[in-house]
Amino acid sequence: TGRKITVGSYAATGVLLAVGTVVVLFLIVRQPLALAVALGLLVGIGGPHLAVNRMIRKRLDRFIALFPDAIDLIVRGLKSGLPVIESVAAAGREMADPVGIEFRRIADAVKFGQTLEDAMWETAARLDTPEFKFFVISLAVQRETGGNLGETLGNLSDVLRRRRQMRLKIK
Numbered sequence: 001t002g003r004k005i006t007v008g009s010y011a012a013t014g015v016l017l018a019v020g021t022v023v024v025l026f027l028i029v030r031q032p033l034a035l036a037v038a039l040g041l042l043v044g045i046g047g048p049h050l051a052v053n054r055m056i057r058k059r060l061d062r063f064i065a066l067f068p069d070a071i072d073l074i075v076r077g078l079k080s081g082l083p084v085i086e087s088v089a090a091a092g093r094e095m096a097d098p099v100g101i102e103f104r105r106i107a108d109a110v111k112f113g114q115t116l117e118d119a120m121w122e123t124a125a126r127l128d129t130p131e132f133k134f135f136v137i138s139l140a141v142q143r144e145t146g147g148n149l150g151e152t153l154g155n156l157s158d159v160l161r162r163r164r165q166m167r168l169k170i171k
Contacts, residue, residue, distance in 0.1 A: 021036070022036045066095060067099055
């Protein structure tokens, strides 16, 4: 979600929703206690779950919308002679969240001794989007085989933009 939600606050929200639903249904609407408890449990369990899933979806949508611009920023850094990690750090500083914070996490992990590829794969596991996995695979393949990384990432940026446009057309 990009927010600090503890297990305790998640559980407390579920309990409050469940109790509130039971109280409203049983005392105010005058429904049978069994129905009020059943619906209270449904709301108490499902409500927080749906809210967190919605927050995750919104954050991933914002990430996917900004991600091609971040790749373009990395490409410009590479073309100007910056190393990959410096270009990633620059994207982290310049891009809005959630893209910026993810690239800052990658840059910080590399500063603390983790390899760039490991830091990227951790981020890919956390985000779990095909777009970012394409990015990580492109970097890994380019590192193994050589070639023009800027051109490869530029092509990836174009592909990601076209994918997003196609999804919007379909929608």
